[in-house]
Amino acid sequence: MTDGAQRAPVRSPAQAARDGMVLGLAVGASGLAFGAAAVGSGLTVAQACVLSLLAYTGASQFALAGAIAGGGSLIAGVAGAVLLGSRNGLYGLRLAGLLGARGARRILAAHAITDESTAMALAQADPAAARAAFRGTFLSLYLTWNLATLAGALGAGRVGSPTSFGLDVVGPAAFLALLWPRLREGRTERGVALAGAVIALGATPFCPPGLPVVLAASAALCAALMPAGRQQDGEQPA
Amino acid sequence: MTGTWIAVLATAAGCYAPKLAGLTVPPRVLARPWARRFAGLVPVALLAGLTAAEVFGRGQALAVDPARLAGLGAAAAALTARAPFLVVILAAAGTTAGLRALGVG
Numbered sequence: 001m002t003d004g005a006q007r008a009p010v011r012s013p014a015q016a017a018r019d020g021m022v023l024g025l026a027v028g029a030s031g032l033a034f035g036a037a038a039v040g041s042g043l044t045v046a047q048a049c050v051l052s053l054l055a056y057t058g059a060s061q062f063a064l065a066g067a068i069a070g071g072g073s074l075i076a077g078v079a080g081a082v083l084l085g086s087r088n089g090l091y092g093l094r095l096a097g098l099l100g101a102r103g104a105r106r107i108l109a110a111h112a113i114t115d116e117s118t119a120m121a122l123a124q125a126d127p128a129a130a131r132a133a134f135r136g137t138f139l140s141l142y143l144t145w146n147l148a149t150l151a152g153a154l155g156a157g158r159v160g161s162p163t164s165f166g167l168d169v170v171g172p173a174a175f176l177a178l179l180w181p182r183l184r185e186g187r188t189e190r191g192v193a194l195a196g197a198v199i200a201l202g203a204t205p206f207c208p209p210g211l212p213v214v215l216a217a218s219a220a221l222c223a224a225l226m227p228a229g230r231q232q233d234g235e236q237p238a
Numbered sequence: 239m240t241g242t243w244i245a246v247l248a249t250a251a252g253c254y255a256p257k258l259a260g261l262t263v264p265p266r267v268l269a270r271p272w273a274r275r276f277a278g279l280v281p282v283a284l285l286a287g288l289t290a291a292e293v294f295g296r297g298q299a300l301a302v303d304p305a306r307l308a309g310l311g312a313a314a315a316a317l318t319a320r321a322p323f324l325v326v327i328l329a330a331a332g333t334t335a336g337l338r339a340l341g342v343g
Contacts, residue, residue: 050247051249054254055253064246064249074241077245081249081252082255085256085257089259089260090260092260093260093277096262097265110257111257119281164338166305166338168334169313169330172292172293172306173313173327173331176285176326177323179282179289180317182285188279189279189282192279192282193282196284197287201291204291204298204300205300208298213291216283216288217280218283220280221276223275223279224279
């Protein structure tokens, strides 16, 4: 298995789809945690499952469940969840040209947009591999996420915690793996990554979960607005 | 009960809308050089932000979970060794799970 060595340039569509399926399976298993958390928050099993089927955005789902558990206003809970989901708009913007989906396919492709499917698609070197990675990630993640939600909701409190299997580190490890080749591209990329991480961490104590990641995108905006060519190590976020 | 159902469906609709909107925006929006650079750098910023937030965030608090941090370290080591994607994931989860089984974190 040397095929993973130079990630971006050499993935065939089949390899890209397989990578996506692996990621979907691993990340989707954390649907167990959502199902259990949702029922623990006072949602019914059906409500937990409808959220996973239709909202299909982990951070937003956790945010709504958390707001309901905290006894806060439902309107604020929905607003927070939708705000977190707004980053998917950025993803869609980025994916539109790659996916080239129209009509009914676009309706479905939009539903398939998540952190994971976007990251896998954008990590590929050519559009065919990108589409394969996007589809593979969606199919496996959607199936696993929804089955795991149901299992977690039914077994709330009875299953072992997903953290004991280290599943909570699967997401970050996958994101790091997808970020890795971009860090080799140049100082601008490294600067933006550093600034994005600092902004997300700095904002965490002051924002509902998920929003810090949206704010991290401002690092990309600052770097993009700098004069081309003479870009230093991103901006100094302090 | 009914209120909760409305919240569930509103969340579903509100989460879907930006996804479709992003895909539907005319490509002309990305014609300007700075917009193209922005679109190219967005994943870098978001991936770094996601990684940091998921490793160090615990709700709205920042916390160091040694087992989780070690798992990310294992992933970085595997990436440095040019390991395939699956190995990177397994190294991370295995390290974190192993340390927790030993009572770390």
